[in-house]
Amino acid sequence: MVPLSYYLVLSAVLFACGVAGFLIKRNIITIFLSIELMLNGVNLTFVAFAAQLKSLDGHIFVFFVMVVAAAEAAVGLAIIIAVFRTRETLNVDRVNLLKL
Amino acid sequence: MLAQILFFIFAAMCVGGAINLLVQKHPINSALSLIVVMGSLALIYLLLGAEFLAAVQVIVYAGAVMVLFVFVIMLLNAGEEERLSHGSRVAILLGVPALIIGLGIAAWFITHITGLDRVAIGGPEIMNGTDVFGNPQAVGKLLFSTYLLPFEVTSVLLLIAIMGAVVLARREGD
Numbered sequence: 001m002v003p004l005s006y007y008l009v010l011s012a013v014l015f016a017c018g019v020a021g022f023l024i025k026r027n028i029i030t031i032f033l034s035i036e037l038m039l040n041g042v043n044l045t046f047v048a049f050a051a052q053l054k055s056l057d058g059h060i061f062v063f064f065v066m067v068v069a070a071a072e073a074a075v076g077l078a079i080i081i082a083v084f085r086t087r088e089t090l091n092v093d094r095v096n097l098l099k100l
Numbered sequence: 101m102l103a104q105i106l107f108f109i110f111a112a113m114c115v116g117g118a119i120n121l122l123v124q125k126h127p128i129n130s131a132l133s134l135i136v137v138m139g140s141l142a143l144i145y146l147l148l149g150a151e152f153l154a155a156v157q158v159i160v161y162a163g164a165v166m167v168l169f170v171f172v173i174m175l176l177n178a179g180e181e182e183r184l185s186h187g188s189r190v191a192i193l194l195g196v197p198a199l200i201i202g203l204g205i206a207a208w209f210i211t212h213i214t215g216l217d218r219v220a221i222g223g224p225e226i227m228n229g230t231d232v233f234g235n236p237q238a239v240g241k242l243l244f245s246t247y248l249l250p251f252e253v254t255s256v257l258l259l260i261a262i263m264g265a266v267v268l269a270r271r272e273g274d
Contacts, residue, residue, distance in 0.1 A: 002107045002147070005211045010111050010144075012206055014137070016199070017118035027181040029127045029173055033134050036165070037118060040141055043153075050234070051148040056242050059234050062153055063243070066160055067254045071261035073165045077172045078268035084176050085271070090127075091182060 007048035014041035028083070028090050032076055039069050107147060113140040125180045131169050138162040150234035 014037060021034030043062045050058025080090070087095055117136035124130045142157040243251055 002104055006107065006111070007144075007148070008210050009207055010114060012203070012210070013115055014118055016203060017115075017122060020199075021122050024122070025181070026183055027127050027178065029169065029176075029178055030121075030130050030181065033121060033127070033130050033169065036161075037121065037134060037137065040138060040161070044141060044144065047145055047148050047150050047153060047234075050150070054233065056234065056238055059150055059153055059239050060243055060247050062150075063156065063239070064250060064254060066156060067258065070160060070165055071257055073168055074261050074265040075268065077168055078265040080172060081176070081269045090176065090178050093183075 004048055004052050007044060011041040011044035011048070014038075014044065026091050026093055028080055028092050028095070031092065032073075032080070036069065036073070039065060103147060107144065110140040110143045110147075113137075114144070127173050127178045127181070128170065131166060131173060134169075135162050135166050138166070145234075148234075152234055152236040152239045155236075 018034045018036075018038030018041060021037065022031055025031050025034060043065055046058040046062045046065070050056065050062075083095060084090060089095070114137050117133040117140065120133040121130045121137070124133065138157060138161045142154045142162065145154040145157060
């Protein structure tokens with residue numbers, strides 16, 4: 001039997017790694033990957049509490065988070081492609097103007 | 101005991117993949133290490149009795165979403181990242197100790213204050229298959245009864261996402 005706190009610490013570590021990647025990375029695709037890592041960390045918290053409370057509602061929430069993450073990935077990658085067409089770069093330091 | 105060993109193996113793979121995502125310079129390496137994280141998370145979901153979510157995690161996350169990422173990385177021919185701006189020295193000097201202290205305090209709160217360390221889950225009942233409550237049948241029943249309206253709204257969300265992706269990725273003037 002694994003204590004619930006182990007799962008929570010693991011998800012906190014994953015979330016912290018996601019936040020660190022979001023802050024220190026300069027490649028826009030890697031920043032996007034860090035966001036997915038944060039979502040996965042939160043999902044683990046949902047599943048752990050669902051197992052503790054013997055309730056399936058947490059699983060449904062994780063399902064919806066996955067749907068939103070898939071939609072977000074599709075739209076975000078389309079935006080990345082559109083930005084790359086106009087700027088010819090993926091570095092967020094070079095994408096510093098609102099105009100095209 | 102077996103559950104603990106499995107948990108520690110997959111937790112180590114998760115943390116190792118997450119740190120590898122931070123360390124790697126090339127985005128394709130980061131994407132592949134994120135696949136390792138998602139696969140190990142699917143196995144941890146199985147330890148927690150979430151059969152349906154483990155399958156969806158592998159199919160949707162490690163499958164569809166990451167294939168999309170790898171596809172875009174290769175389509176845009178993304179190379180090693182170049183650093184134009186460097187973070188301020190003060191931010192690094194203050195940020196790293198603050199991060200360590202904050203994580204330590206959070207871990208202490210999680211393990212000591214709430215008494216969650218006495219709540220043990222993911223035991224042999226789940227591994228024997230007698231206590232699996234997150235099977236597709238149960239999740240589907242709940243999804244199509246209590247959460248029917250949110251489920252239908254997600255279909256609208258996905259439709260909007262498809263149209264948005266097509267409009268955004270289209271070339272100008274088409």
